[in-house]
């Protein structure tokens with residue numbers, strides 16, 4: 001399908017917006033009137049600028065507050081329309097968006113509205129212009145696509161058709177399935193926007209919280225599917241009013257938008273296929289037009305984290321190695337050709353990369369000691385990589401030595417790497433080929449651990465980009481958003497995870513300046529790992545073993561344990577054990593969760609030890625006490641450094 005984006009979705013001046021849309025390979029743009037009004041060039045200049053960039057102007061908008069006003073206002077409004085038609089002639093666009101009237105003095109009857117729409121459609125038709133009539137969800141008389149369609153049918157002129165916008169339909173909880181019965185050529189245009197479900201009035205919700213398809217909670221595939229069944233073959237256009245997008249670089253936002261439409265197409269195809277399988281068409285039915293929808297290879301199933309790679313220099317590599325040893329890790333191998341050390345414990349592989357002139361070194365110079373790459377263990381790495389590439393992720397290939405493996409990787413939105421690894425048969429793993437492994441790695445010091453999740457801090461405004469990246473590139477799913485109180489402000493947290501839950505990544509953002517998330521973003525000068533959670537089957541044993549090795553755990557106030565005992569009616573002895581080990585506890589029904597955090601490595605990342613008993617969350621109930629304990633520790637550290 002043709003992909004278009006409304007200029008209102010992108011930040012900057014009109015040329016910035018057009019350039020960003022072209023760079024993201026959109027086919028066209030909807031020009032918002034205000035973007036034109038505020039621009040110094042003439043409509044003809046805008047037309048040639050778009051043409052030079054290979055962009056079609058798909059629509060001009062909006063024309064508003066027109067139909068169904070007191071009769072004496074019609075003539076003046078028709079004059080107003082003619083002026084818009086003149087501008088459209090210069091812009092070289094023949095479709096005008098007319099949105100349903102929101103003014104208080106709109107007559108609440110269909111007759112006058114249809115009369116006015118007929119008058120403007122007749123004038124438009126004479127000039128070769130078409131009008132798409134859109135129901136705004138806060139329209140005074142017309143709020144739903146069904147009502148708009150009724151008026152379009154009453155007018156019955158070829159120059160007036162229906163324009164549908166997913167936001168207005170889904171925000172009202174209105175049913176889009178009837179769109180399948182509208183003749184496809186009577187739907188003139190389709191606007192797409194997703195949104196988080198928020199308990200607020202539709203007008204501010206629409207103007208501030210729309211997001212790209214896949215970033216919110218609406219069922220957009222369920223909206224598009226009936227439209228495609230109608231036979232609609234026009235553009236799919238993003239119309240996203242959003243405060244974060246207004247502040248974001250137009251290039252990044254346009255790239256996200258382009259990815260979101262591909263994702264929507266993939267999801268819609270899956271929806272249509274599932275519907276067709278559930279109700280096969282009778283053999284006599286006319287063959288369906290093959291759908292021109294994006295069809296990437298399926299995401300390769302994930303089976304957990306394969307490794308996590310740290311960027312370091314020689315000095316920090318030694319300090320990090322010593323820290324990891326207190327956490328039970330032991331050196332299990334040395335890279336054949338690079339200064340990369342493999343640390344291992346149970347099924348957890350950590351690489352510390354201090355190779356000069358490498359990707360890791362460049363990352364280290366920008367961010368300091370940090371996680372520069374993660375590897376997912378997948379079933380089919382090349383299929384997974386191919387999918388990510390088609391979703392416009394940038395592939396990465398580092399230099400390799402003789403007989404070493406090329407491990408495919410893509411860049412995450414911040415430039416860090418995500419490797420996909422599918423070699424895991426004994427004797428042929430990436431560690432066997434690329435590392436000189438130690439003869440007999442020591443037994444795990446702290447129990448049979450595996451990586452449970454990796455928690456990332458993102459700069460404010462980047463939440464939606466990352467969510468969409470993981471959904472599109474790797475077929476991940478997103479949880480609900482939690483708002484967590486930190487002593488210094490709020491943290492918003494949303495986890496993305498592989499469908500089987502084996503790879504989980506809580507993403508955190510904060511608008512405040514000194515929350516744990518903000519401190520992380522500041523320490524790394526950007527995105528960074530806040531903690532790596534390791535799962536154990538025996539948290540008391542693991543924590544005790546690590547303490548004995550010198551690991552330091554985040555102290556948790558006694559008040560928390562008092563409160564916990566009261567909240568869940570716990571035995572004193574059990575609570576005393578938790579308190580003695582600084583282990584946090586949560587329960588949901590029969591499910592239980594135990595977790596403890598280490599003190600961070602050089603004010604950067606910490607390790608969290610978790611034990612899950614049928615529990616699928618992240619202990620959000622304990623986030624406030626944990627964030628407070630971390631804030632207290634951080635202020636102690638900063639006090640001691642300012643005294644020096």
Ligand SMILES: O=C(O)c1ccc(O)c(O)c1
Pocket residue numbers: 061062097099134136165191206207239
């Ligand atoms: O918020 C508005 O006014 C507005 C204008 C045009 C649209 O297409 C729309 O969906 C909303």
Ligand SMILES: [Mg+2]
Pocket residue numbers: 134165191239
């Ligand atoms: Mg709209």
